[in-house]
Every structure is written in structure tokens, then in C-alpha cells.
Amino acid sequence: MIITKKLSKRFSNDRGVFDLDLDVEKSTIYGFVGPNGAGKTTTIKLLCGLLKPDSGKAFIDGTEVLPKNISIIKKKIGYMPDITGVYEQMSVWEFLDFYGAAFKIPPKKRKSRIEEVLEITNAKEMIDYQMTSLSRGMRQRIGLAKTLIHDPSILILDEPAGGLDPNARIEMRMTIGRLKSIGKTILLSSHILPELSSVCDRVGIIFKGKLLVQGSVREIGRQLQEKLVVEVTVDSDVMQAEKLLKRIEGVESVTKIDAKQLSFNFNGTRNQISGVLGLLVKHGVVVRWFAENEANLENVFMGLTQREAS
Ligand SMILES: Nc1ncnc2c1ncn2[C@@H]1O[C@H](COP(=O)(O)OP(=O)(O)OP(=O)(O)O)[C@@H](O)[C@H]1O
Numbered sequence: 001m002i003i004t005k006k007l008s009k010r011f012s013n014d015r016g017v018f019d020l021d022l023d024v025e026k027s028t029i030y031g032f033v034g035p036n037g038a039g040k041t042t043t044i045k046l047l048c049g050l051l052k053p054d055s056g057k058a059f060i061d062g063t064e065v066l067p068k069n070i071s072i073i074k075k076k077i078g079y080m081p082d083i084t085g086v087y088e089q090m091s092v093w094e095f096l097d098f099y100g101a102a103f104k105i106p107p108k109k110r111k112s113r114i115e116e117v118l119e120i121t122n123a124k125e126m127i128d129y130q131m132t133s134l135s136r137g138m139r140q141r142i143g144l145a146k147t148l149i150h151d152p153s154i155l156i157l158d159e160p161a162g163g164l165d166p167n168a169r170i171e172m173r174m175t176i177g178r179l180k181s182i183g184k185t186i187l188l189s190s191h192i193l194p195e196l197s198s199v200c201d202r203v204g205i206i207f208k209g210k211l212l213v214q215g216s217v218r219e220i221g222r223q224l225q226e227k228l229v230v231e232v233t234v235d236s237d238v239m240q241a242e243k244l245l246k247r248i249e250g251v252e253s254v255t256k257i258d259a260k261q262l263s264f265n266f267n268g269t270r271n272q273i274s275g276v277l278g279l280l281v282k283h284g285v286v287v288r289w290f291a292e293n294e295a296n297l298e299n300v301f302m303g304l305t306q307r308e309a310s
């Protein structure tokens, strides 16, 4: 649904976005992760046709993002900017009605559409609130409702959870999950990493305008992790397990985490790990838990950006 080919916008040598190849499939959530200034908003503006690329191409559901196609693109995309601009003197209803009118939804349909989008964003009770009275969290929900008003198939959300408290972030995540389940394709940006790993099907990590990797969190973790890290919990003598592990080929840096738990690095293939478990059991160690430590997004991100920076 979203494809870019060597998309570039250069503000200076290291500012902008460079040769971006993005690929977002239908009805999936794509997390666009990067630190401040990495180029997330610039990319999003290029996708929505709000910035003109210096080179490269972007396609939205098969239509190239070009000035001549902009009315088609606008119908397909719901864009939520990082800061939702509001018309202070309007009520929530008037605000949504105004955007509905801008998208040429007939007045009769508008009322039911407003009810629908408030339902999806869990904001029904706010319909008569004044826009000025909304908290940051409420404003984000209404911003999302506005983004949905013309029923776009693709949602591009710039930092949808920015500035929200933990509860409001969870709420936003659940709403985004609901939108996926009704078939929407979603690209969202964030610099808050753990937030994305649970909700996204795929993630792209951008740093200094370049896409460093894209894939599922697990795939990226596996690609980047040089050594496998395994965690073991035993119900028998932990010292015995530690001694044994240290004698097994490929096992390195055995560390005791607590009275029953150990971790070690394994310098071998994933298929050989089960051999280590077999040896422990054979020597009488009672193993309760034995698992490869899945890379989390935070570690992956830190590892990547540090590697790039050095
Ligand atoms: N119109 C512009 N003119 C010049 N430089 C710009 C312009 N817009 C963005 N930049 C620069 O391009 C880089 C990428 O900015 P961008 O806003 O895309 O980052 P971001 O990843 O969205 O960051 P944040 O997490 O802070 O929102 C930054 O160095 C920024 O200063």
C-alpha cells in the first residue's frame, strides 16, 4: 500500500532523507522509528505530497505521489500530524463536521460518520466539548477521529502517542489495533521504542535520514545479534549448572542472574543450542526454563545507532 523507491529530500549533507526504500503491506502496521531529527516527519510529508522530493518516487496504493495525483492521494490517506491544529472556538462536533464538509461528505451522511469515528476513537462523550477544553490525550483522540472522517484506507500517523501519559498511550495503541482489524494499513512514527514492538507487524529504523533496517522486530533482532543469548532457570544446584555450562563448547560469558537463573552467550548456530540443553539434562540438571533471549527493540535500536555513529 505504501512503497518508496530511493526517495530523497536533502536539506543539507546530513539533514533530510536519503534513498529511502519503504514497503508497507495492506492491513499491517508499520512502525517508523528513529531519534529526534532522523527524518520521520520529512518522510511522512513526502508520502502525503506536502513536500516535493529531490529524487526518487513514492506510491500510495499504486498511485504515484505527484502534484497531478494529489486529490486521489488525499482520499486514500488519513494523515495525522505530530501536533493536531485545532480551531479553538469550535466544539468537537463542529470541528469534525468542518473536516467532513472539506472532504465533501454530504450533510446527511456526516452526522452518522462523526458518530462512527468518535466510536472508533472511544471519544463519544466528547461530542459537545469545546476544542479548547480538551486535554492532550483527548485532543489526540479527536485528531485521530478527524483523520478517519473520510474513511481512508491508509493511515499515516506522526507520533500518535507523543506527549501522552502511559494510560493514554495504551488506549491509543488499542485504538490503532482496532483500526488494523477493520483493514486499515497504518504507518506510524515514534521515538518511544518499546511502544512499537508490541503493536507493529514491521518496523523500519531510520537514523540521519537513512533507513538502516526494516523487518519484524524479531527478524531485525536476529540479523543484528552477533551472538545468541540464552537464559536458563534451574530447579537444582545452580553452581553445578554453571560449572557444566562453562565446559560446553561454544558457551561463553556464563552469568548468574539470581539464585536459580543463568544466562550465557552461545557462539554457534541456533540449531546447536538444543545440544546444550541435552547435555545439562543428561548431567542431572533440573531445567525449568531454557530459551533464547529475544532481542527487544530498545537493544536493537541502541546497538544499531551506536554502530552507525562510531
Ligand atoms: N524545512 C526544512 N528545512 C531545513 N531543514 C529541515 C526542514 N525540515 C526538516 N529539516 C531537518 O531535517 C532533519 C529531519 O527532520 P524531521 O522533522 O524529519 O525529523 P523527525 O525524525 O521527524 O524528528 P522528531 O522526532 O524530532 O519529530 C532535521 O535535521 C531537521 O532539522
Ligand SMILES: [Mg+2]
Binding pocket: 040, 041, 042, 082, 158
Ligand atoms: Mg517529527
